[in-house]
Amino acid sequence: MGKKTPKHDKHIEAGARIVDFGGWDMPLHYGSQKEEHHAVRQKAGMFDVSHMTIVDVRGDRAREFLQYLLANDVAKLKERGKALYTCMLNEQGGVIDDLIVYFIDDGDYRMVVNAATRDKDIAWLHKQAESFEVAVSERAELAMIAVQGPEARELAAPCIDAEWRDAALELKPFYGMEAGDLFVARTGYTGEDGWEIVMPAAKAASTWDRLTAAGITPCGLAARDTLRLEAAMNLYGSDMDETISPLEAGLGWTIAWEPAERDFIGRGPLQEKRADPNKMRFVGLLLEDKGVLRNHQRVVVDGVGEGEITSGGYSPTIGRSIALARVPAGDYDRAQVDVRGRLLNVRLVKTPFVRNGEVRIEL
Amino acid sequence: MSELPGDLLYTAEHEWLRREDDGTVSIGVTDHAQSALGDLVYVELPEVGQDVDNGGDMAVVESVKAASDVYSPIDGTVAAVNEVLADDPETINSDPYGDGWIVKVKPGGDIDESALMTPDAYQALLDEEQA
Numbered sequence: 391m392g393k394k395t396p397k398h399d400k401h402i403e404a405g406a407r408i409v410d411f412g413g414w415d416m417p418l419h420y421g422s423q424k425e426e427h428h429a430v431r432q433k434a435g436m437f438d439v440s441h442m443t444i445v446d447v448r449g450d451r452a453r454e455f456l457q458y459l460l461a462n463d464v465a466k467l468k469e470r471g472k473a474l475y476t477c478m479l480n481e482q483g484g485v486i487d488d489l490i491v492y493f494i495d496d497g498d499y500r501m502v503v504n505a506a507t508r509d510k511d512i513a514w515l516h517k518q519a520e521s522f523e524v525a526v527s528e529r530a531e532l533a534m535i536a537v538q539g540p541e542a543r544e545l546a547a548p549c550i551d552a553e554w555r556d557a558a559l560e561l562k563p564f565y566g567m568e569a570g571d572l573f574v575a576r577t578g579y580t581g582e583d584g585w586e587i588v589m590p591a592a593k594a595a596s597t598w599d600r601l602t603a604a605g606i607t608p609c610g611l612a613a614r615d616t617l618r619l620e621a622a623m624n625l626y627g628s629d630m631d632e633t634i635s636p637l638e639a640g641l642g643w644t645i646a647w648e649p650a651e652r653d654f655i656g657r658g659p660l661q662e663k664r665a666d667p668n669k670m671r672f673v674g675l676l677l678e679d680k681g682v683l684r685n686h687q688r689v690v691v692d693g694v695g696e697g698e699i700t701s702g703g704y705s706p707t708i709g710r711s712i713a714l715a716r717v718p719a720g721d722y723d724r725a726q727v728d729v730r731g732r733l734l735n736v737r738l739v740k741t742p743f744v745r746n747g748e749v750r751i752e753l
Numbered sequence: 754m755s756e757l758p759g760d761l762l763y764t765a766e767h768e769w770l771r772r773e774d775d776g777t778v779s780i781g782v783t784d785h786a787q788s789a790l791g792d793l794v795y796v797e798l799p800e801v802g803q804d805v806d807n808g809g810d811m812a813v814v815e816s817v818k819a820a821s822d823v824y825s826p827i828d829g830t831v832a833a834v835n836e837v838l839a840d841d842p843e844t845i846n847s848d849p850y851g852d853g854w855i856v857k858v859k860p861g862g863d864i865d866e867s868a869l870m871t872p873d874a875y876q877a878l879l880d881e882e883q884a
Contacts, residue, residue, distance in 0.1 A: 418818075419791065422791070423791055423792060423817055423818065424791075424792040424817060427817075612817065612818055616817060680795060680839070681795055681815075682794060682795050682815045682820065684819075684820060704795070704815070704817045706817065711794075711795075730797075730813065
């Protein structure tokens, strides 16, 4: 049996099918992952994401440390509460993890990293922090619930004390704030509006109940995966890992090249990759034939070469199969995918596939 | 879990068989299987007339979550496929033992029923998997 989140009993009570995810027992779905998916696109759904790892970085040199540690530049965070999505790279320019870092206050940052990468992340952070005299502390005592969907903030607002409620509702996208013993951020992993709410573990079960009573649909990891795929948000371990450059995982936009004198871990190899005309493309695929694209299927580009699907599946919003794939350099917009020995036709499309409830690609 | 139909035979791969009056055998996946797979979104069907071998792949059912092979539990020839599933794969979710049948096979010889499971034996397997 794996680790249990503070809401584990609630999930069982609600009929959840439980799976192991990065050593945690997590709900896969509560009945129909498609209905959960649609609830998030059309109204509001919530996810227990307490398995995610929250790490606070504090000290006079915290900013300097993070500027060295992360490929994006925390110097962009000028306002308190502002968040930044970034990769943490190894010396070879491969991705150790992707994460969100919040600027809480001078010398005070909060990072949210993946669950499956927790151990290596924490070890890496401590190792790199040694020469910076910053305190790296994991906040395992905190739980997190993501409420997502066009009505999510409005429905969840009563869970925030009146004193901070209006301010929380006024948070701009990609900002967070402390609200009593909660930390509320207008972030998520679904392509919809919403909040991610961090709270003391002791409060998690009662908050979950209140959110359920407010009409927010409990959703499992299965819906979380189809939602993030439609939003073309990368999944660590699937779309990128330590052997993959962010430049070949569609994450070039998260790298802060300027100022040129900022030295960050992995910068050298990353610059070489940037200049490489043969680096792989990271693209969205829409299946034009019937079937379902799946992870690791071979992408065949006639006369160019081969690539691989890194995340594939069925899109409940579009009603067809979509995928993210790493494919060879070149100028083309059609390819084929080897699905159990049959070559099915796919079209390269500009991602995201879906955003804020709307299909964004041409069908 | 709902009651298992008593007139069917079952396999350890969570498939069911029904002997039809015309001599063919209808094959589908059980309620347990459809529930474990979740919402079905695509079914890859064999060609009518295709030979199938006992234990060989015959069709693929794909849910939002995963793809799963459907094996032929007997030797024979595909006599019919359920065309409804091409446009409405969720029929398997809503009626796994009825309208959600997948393939009808014309057996190539006598069916070895000792290799298949009675409703009671299949129920025992489900109970065991639950435990």
